[in-house]
Amino acid sequence: MIERKILLMSEANYFDRELSWLEFNQRVLNEAFDECVPLLERVKFLAITGSNLDEFFRVRIGALTHLVDSDATGSAPSGMTPYEQLAAVRVRVGQMIQDQYAFYTSELSPLLELEGIRRLTEDALNATQKLMLKQVFQDEILSVLTPMSVGDGDRFPLLANQILNICVRVASKDLENGNSDRSRYAVIPFGRTLSRFYSLPAESGFAYMHLEDIVSMFVHDFFPGEEIEEVHTFRLTRTAEVEVQELTPQGLAVNMADVIAARTEADCLRLEIEASASREMVEFLKSETGVSDAQVYEIEGPIDLGAFMELAGRRGFDQLKYDAWPPVGSPDVPAEELMFDTISEKDVLLFHPYESFEPVVRFIEEAAEDPDVIAIKQTLYRISRKSPIVKALKRAVENGKHVTVQ
Secondary structure, three states: OOOOOOOOOOHHHOOOHHHHHHHHHHHHHHHHHOOOOOHHHHHHHHHHHHHHHHHHHHHHHHHHHHHHHOOOOOOOOOOOOHHHHHHHHHHHHHHHHHHHHHHHHHHHHHHHHHOOEEEOOHHHOOHHHHHHHHHHHHHHHOOOOOOEEEEOOEOOOOOOOOOEEEEEEEEEOOOOOOOOOEEEEEEEEOOOOOOOEEEEOOOOOEEEEEHHHHHHHOHHHOOOOOOEEEEEEEEEEEOOOOOOOOOOOOOHHHHHHHHHHHHHOOOEEEEEEEOOOOHHHHHHHHHHHOOOHHHEEEEOOOOOHHHHHHHHOOOOOHHHOOOOOOOEOOOOOOOOOOHHHHHHHOOOOOOOOOEOOHHHHHHHHHHHHOOOOOEEEEOOOOOOOOOHHHHHHHHHHHOOOEEEEO
8 A cells, every 4th residue: 555645835844935036136136246246247237136126016016915905815835924925025125125225326336437437417517518418308308208297186197117207396386475385296207218328428438317317407498487396206116917818708819908908007016216305295196196105115326227237238348247158059950941941850959048049039030921820829028129029920910820929
């Protein structure tokens, strides 16, 4: 007789999944702290932790918030209820954010400046730089941005998820006595088309200015003749936790369209705002966005660390980066043969990132054009902004093929 042992799940045997993921992100952050890592690679690791944390809020904190709001009481394998998980996660996230910005302010920024990579603010600009910035603002920025009045009965705009915005507090004049005894607010969303970093002429190295600093510098151009009381950057994070029911009368495609629309209107999970903002402005944005005190993060530095991937990846300063290690072509994939012919003869195993990803791209591109291919179904994760695979999938749709991607 075979003895069967049943192992019961014990909370003592399991780490909490959400807290464990945050420790993974801490290990990435530790790479940024490592003085043996080249400087711009340290910037990159910091940016990765910022981007990772953004996704963690959208997905995992979004899911936990949904469970808490639904009064779910079941425990995770770690033994923690959704409420306990959310409370623990917020404490750990708060500490991680403090560590990120303490490192950025006290160590990373000074080291970058020593290497000639300098972030300039308005009071550090010379006459030539101010003249150039004025031109850039007039030609590239002013026409793209649109202030929106908020408060006093105005419906708060549906701001895009995790996009930088400027909140402006403007003094409202009392028409009867001429006193500015009341303030009004406006919001300027940045959108996704403008660069976060603008280079400036400098005698040596690389000098740059943040987009939010440029807008703040010329904010009076949006409000001519008015008194600006304060200007601060903020960002909202909305939940990406959605339910997709594939087997509906409408079908998956229609259901996904509803899901995408719902994401733009999802509840706010996080309000990030500059720590220098007044209590009045913070309370105003809290009331307008519906966030709680626990969902407000007052940031001691530039909001959206993930954007610094652009700075880490700029050309030049090769001595501050790892040596390039370009991938090699796979010996199992002849460049002169069609991918379908190659894989019909034998299985192909590619080793990334050591071998080139080009065969995968070529496979999708050929499938998009092949008349014998009737459907393409695949999962994509973190595609690039100019992904050749996405272009090929669009071409497949244009060629009448059924394409499903998640």
